[in-house]
Amino acid sequence: MTKDGVDTSGSGQQSGKPALHSVYSVNNILHKVQILDGVKVTYSSWVKLFILYAKGYKVSYHIDGTKPPAGTDPAYAKLCEIDAHVLQWIYGSISDDLLIRILETDSTTYEAWCRLENQFLNNKEARAVALEHEFTYLSLSKYESLDDYCQKLKDITTQLNDIGSTVNDQRLVLQLVRRLPVDYDTVGAYM
Incomplete structure (x- = not known):
């Protein structure tokens, strides 16, 4: 502590008064x-x-x-x-x-x-099986928009990655394209 009351120790105290921990500001x-x-x-x-x-x-x-x-x-x-x-x-x-x-x-x-x-x-194997099933059979017809469908695929991918059952980008794109209806054949061919 310097003579002007500035804390140089890192303790957060000034002029002998204990500083309030930042956790209290939430x-x-x-x-x-x-x-x-x-x-x-x-x-x-x-x-x-x-x-x-x-x-x-x-x-x-x-x-x-x-x-x-x-x-x-x-x-x-x-x-x-x-x-x-x-x-x-x-x-x-x-x-x-x-x-x-x-x-x-x-x-x-x-x-x-x-x-x-x-x-x-815990129970990674059981969760992986359930998520893999959902990932594999997910289709656009269950969602209002392509964005919702893509977001759901991304969410399942994140959950699979969380438990060590990694889904790479290539597999994600292939799954997305594979489950699109015929209306999206041009988009699927482009991807």
């Missing part, structure tokens, strides 16, 4: 992160966005598995308070169905983060 996480439902917002997209904001608000240590200080450490109480805020971010940015599956009393943010990850990444 009133509604939904202004930052969309609701994870696994359909409109995929798990990988949600995670990328959540991690971005966690880093920006300097709370990523709550979701990356960093060991908290001992319960006797003076910083422990403040860490628990901040952890409760970040946990509220998770609970507030997932669908009600997911919330019911991961909500537990006395949970830490990291524990909830891991339970949520398990919801999407």
Whole structure:
């Protein structure tokens, strides 16, 4: 701390007053992160966005598995308070169905983060089979527009990639063209 009260230690304190942690400035996480439902917002997209904001608000240590200080450490109480805020971010940015599956009393943010990850990444084989089936038999006739159809194919591709069943661009384009009706033969031949 310099004599004029400017913090040079990186602790965020000025003139002996503790600075308010940036986590307290977030009133509604939904202004930052969309609701994870696994359909409109995929798990990988949600995670990328959540991690971005966690880093920006300097709370990523709550979701990356960093060991908290001992319960006797003076910083422990403040860490628990901040952890409760970040946990509220998770609970507030997932669908009600997911919330019911991961909500537990006395949970830490990291524990909830891991339970949520398990919801999407466990049973990979069964999910891959179901998604592959949906991907293979998806057709334009089920959608109002070509854009909706393409977006759905892209969403399924993202979900397959999330669980390690990679769909490359060539396969995605071939699938798109293969399931187009005869009206789109010219477009399909061009692609």
